[in-house]
Amino acid sequence: MIAQLTEPDLENALDDLTDILHACVQDGASVGFVLPFPPEQARAYWHDHVWPGVAAKTLDLFVARQDGRILGTVQLAPALMPNQPHRADVAKLLVHPDARRRGLGRALMIALEQRAAQIGRTMLVLDTRSSDPSRVLYQSLGFQIAGEIPNYCRNPFEDRLEPTTYMFKDLS
Structure with missing residues (x-):
């Protein structure tokens, strides 16, 4: 089941979200963090960076639940600049690595796209490490490659830089 969390939901979701972020980074996800990455840093990310956006209604946070546990998440951040009300x-x-290949990522993205359309956003933008398997998912959902930036992000395991692919999807 996919749900959009609101501020009152956050404290009850914190442990599961911390576990997901920590497990994904440990598994090699390139989502802004590198190893070593203790659970406390994952918890601080949600509490210090995501909660304020949800509370201010400048960020939509979606979760995928199975058997009462949150196993996936994605964020929609509407652009705030006056010349980008469509983006x-x-x-x-x-x-979570233990819950992959069940369609949760696809379901989360579909819910995110529905919410974007609901609030009048017609252009979605994202970036992903070029070698990341999520790129295939995004392309299967209709995202197009805008370009690639070499040496954009650090590999989570090794001290080397990797390219990032920028992608977009026109919802209009």
Whole structure:
């Protein structure tokens, strides 16, 4: 089941979200963090960076639940600048490594797209490490490649830089 979390939901979701982020980074996800990455840093990310956006209603946070546990998440961040009322960023699509290949990432993205359309956003933008398997998912959902930036992000395991692919989807 996919749900959009609101501020009152956040404290009850914190442990599961911390576990997902921590497990994904440990598994090699390139989502802004590198190893070593203790659970406390994952918890602080949600509490210090995501909660304020949800509370201010500048960020929509979606979760995928199975058997009462949150196993996946994604964020929709509508652009705030006056010349971009049509655009939103997709951020941190995360599915717990133990729950992959069940369609949770696809379901989260579909819910995110529906919400974007509901609030009048017709252009979605995201970036992903070029070698990341999520790129295939995004392309299967209709995202197009805008370009690639070499040496954009650090590999989570090794001290080397990797390219990032920028993608977009026109919802109009």
